Each structure stands twice: as C-alpha cells, then as structure tokens.
Amino acid sequence: MSDAIVDVAAALFAEHGIRAVSADRVLEAAGYSKVTFYRHFPSKDALVVAYLEGELARVRTLLDDAAAAGGPGSTTEVAAALTEEMCRPHFRGCPFINAAAEYPDPEHPVRRVVSDFRSLMTGAIAGWVRARGAADPERLAEQIMMLRDGALVAGYLSSEPGLVARELAGSLDALLAAAGVRDAV
Template sequence: MAADTIRGRAREAILGAAVAEFNAHGIRAVSADRVIADAGVSKVTFYRHFPTKDDLVVAYLESELERVQRTVAEMTVADAGEGEAPGHWSAALAEEICRPGFRGCPFINAAAEYPDPDHAVRAVVARFRAWMIGAIATGLESQGVAEPARVARQVMMLRDGALVEGYVSGDPDRVAAELWAGVDALVGAS
C-alpha cells in the first residue's frame, strides 16, 4: 500500500473521530488525546496531520461545510422541475435535527467556543454563513422574491433559531413546520 494512501487513511480516521466527538460533546470538551485514542493513531501521526487542535477544528468545520453543501446540492437537484418545494428544505432540517448526536449547529457552536472574530475557526464559520445565505438568496431569487439577499439573511436567522429550538425541544417535526411558516410569512411580506 502506498504511503500516501496510509497517510490519507490516518487523516480520515482522525477527522472521523473528531467529527463524532465534537458533535457529541462539543469542541472544547474534547481533548486531542481523546481523538487520538478514538482514531487509533499515535500522537506523532496526529500532529503530523494536525499541528494543533485548532487545525483539527478547522478541518472538522470544513468537512461539515462540505456535508451541508452536498445536502443542499442534492436538494436543489430534487427540487428542479418541482417549482417551489420548501418541503425538501423542511425535511432536510428535520433530518438534521434528528441526526444521531445532534447538539445544534456545529457552526453556531464553534462560533460560541471561539469568540475571536479573527481566529481561523471563525473564518470557516463566516464562509459557511456567507455560502448558506447565498444559497438561500439564489433560491429566493428563482422564486421571484423581492430583495432576496435581505430575506435570505432573515431566513438564515430563522434557521439558526430553529436548529437551537430543535436541539432544546427535541421536536424536529414541529420546529421544521414552524420554520417554514416563518419563511412563508417572510416571503409573503417581501
């Protein structure tokens, strides 16, 4: 087996362990030693891939961003030809909230744990938020919504609140339905 393949597998194992631990317990509550043990790698291997825990946190958030982007791309393909299809977005939100180990939005959680706006972790959070607002605005624009950028920011705020409420209440179906009632009201008011 090639050395690059082995290194790639070690990195994937470390990142997989980090995703599971960070999603279950939060970022600050999880030590590098815990991730190393869960991944089954040595400290040398861990630090070769991630010189600091913050480097691992950035990689974790980038993997979460890629996951969300894939989900949105799949929903966009499913919505093609169906016109306005908020049910797909509502179902995706409910599915996110029902995901095993869900403790709220990983980006909101990371922003809370890394208050310095100039930190590399916050840069990934900002990139996610800008991308998500852009994706929402594009969908709203295709529906002929006036001021799609403004409404997209408002929808993002509703989404943020819905993810927190879904985690706290444990009632994803109600939260998803209420989110889309709020989105409908925003779109109708614009």
Template sequence: MGQTVHARSEAAAPSESPVRQRILASASRMFREQGIRAVSADRILADAGCAKVTFYRHFPTKDDLVVAYLEAELDDARRVVEAAALLPESARMEALARAVGDEMCAPGFRGCPFINAAAEYADPDHPVRAVVTRFREWLTGEIAARLEALGVDDAEDRAAEIMMLRDGAMVAGYLTGDVEGVTAALQRSVGAIVGRSI
C-alpha cells in the same frame, strides 16, 4: 428530502490517508456530541487508535483539526444544497427547510456545529471563525439565489431573515427535542417570507 444539511458521511478526498480520515472521523463525532473544547487531542487520538506523533503529523494543532472538521461539515452542506438544486424550482426552498429538520434527527444532534464553534471561539479573526463565516455567507447566498429565482423581492434581506429563522430552529430543536414541531414552524415562517406555502 431524506438528507441532512450536514450529512454524516465519513468520506474523504482520495488523497487523504486512512489515518487522517480515521482521526477526522473520531474528532467529528466527538465534537458533535460533546463540544469542541470538551474534547482533548489525547481523547481523539485514543479513540482513533493512533500515536501522538502520527496525530500531529496530520494536524499540527487541535485548531487545525477543528478547521478540518468544519470544512468537512461545509462540504456536506454543499452536497445537500446541490442535491436540492436538482429539484423543481418550486420545491427547492421546501427541501432546504426540511433539511434542517432532518439534521435535527441525526444521532447525537446538539445544535448547529457552526453556531457551536462560534460560541467556543470568541475571536472573530480566528481561523475557526473564518470557516463559520464562510459557511454562513455561502448558505445565505444560496438562499438568496433561490428567492430571486422565485421572484421574491429584496431577496438578500429575506435570505438573512431565513438564516435567522434557521439558527433559531436549530437551537429550538436541540433544546426542546420537538423536531416535527420546530420543522413545521420553520416551514410556515419561511413560507410567510416567501409569500407562499412550503
């Protein structure tokens, strides 16, 4: 459908200051390309061209910045799913499956940002993990709703299976670079679960 699950927009809410937007844009790009722990606050503020006091005025800790980054990724994912909701019911699951492939084509792709963040933040009670959990519960619920609309039995269980396939596809896409092959395999697998070709 021509969009990514986590569209790479740098748009921010009108209430956000240009400096905050610039910091978040720099951090988001660097986190995606290099990982979260590998990128220091000093490197982000140098890239964003702001003073340390300005940086910490907007983000008191680096963890606050990581949470904001993941919240922005979640907002982008919601926009893609909302766009898919405008399609005919029969095309919505295909659109979601294709969106995974589109994301793997994004410059600097190195895997799902939520899976990567979870790997770097082991504490399940950490605020970063709370955003990861919210993303996964939301996306699983969206998939289940679409399966129910298609009349698929045990929609919640099937949605959990599709999420596992999505996770595997994201990892395989990063490790192999075979975006077309991984996307096609994901579509076939989701089709098998749904009981129809997508």
C-alpha cells in the same frame, strides 16, 4: 488516516463540545499516536478547521445535488432541508453555531470556516428566493438564516424537533408571503 481522526473528532465534538475534547482524547478514541496526529494536524485548532471544512464540503454537496435536481420546489422542502439534521437522533446542534460559540474571535481560522458556511448558505437561499421574485433576496436570505439558526437551537433544546421543523415551515411560509415571494406553499 487523517480522515479517520477527523471522523472520531467529529463524533466527540458533537457529543461533548469542541473545547471539552482534548487532542489526547481524540487520539485515544481513534487509536493513533501523537506523532501521527501532529503529522496531519499541527494543532487541535487545525483539527477543528478540518472537521468544519468536512461539514462545509458535505453541505456544499447537498446544495449542488439540490441545484442539479432543479432545487427545492416548495417552502416545505426548503424548511425540511434546513432542519433535516435536527430531526436525527442524538442531534447536538449545528456544528457551525457550536463552533462559533466556542471560538469568539471572528479572525480565528475556525470562525473563517463558519463564515464560509454562512456565505454559502445565504448565497444558496438568496438564489432560491431571487428566482421566485424576491425584491431584496440578500436581506430575505439573512432573515431565513436567522429562522434556521433559531430553529436549530430550538431543535436541540426541544423534546419534539419535528414540531420545531413544522413551526419553521410555517414561519418560512409567512416570511416569504410577506416578502411577496411566488410559490410560497
């Protein structure tokens, strides 16, 4: 039942923004009572944390699956993985970037999940570039995350997200080549 509430909330948050969606609106759309909601979530913020933790678990699974398959082999594959979502219909931006914009306090539980996501991503990227000979993999991973963040925002704003994905691949190639990373395609 709590998963069903989170699923409905995720769709509403993606479409309208987190702050614009009340707990009552989630409950109405999900067909549950306030008693049921508060049995699972002590507050709307707890629901937002559960939503982002679900997104984080999904990303972790994608990264684990990619690592088990030998990891991405080319910068084109990395760029595709970083921007896969923005090429889907009705893309509304990165849920973590959106949440960070709506919760400015870095100590807020929502922002802690955002931080966990960024740590997971930069760690995975640092491992990928380290294996390809990057001299400063942590710095390069931060730079790649900046490219990713910009591309996701551009993908949300653009009428051509596929073009943004291609431009990200080109920018990523240039950044990796400048850093001396092997196998920059």
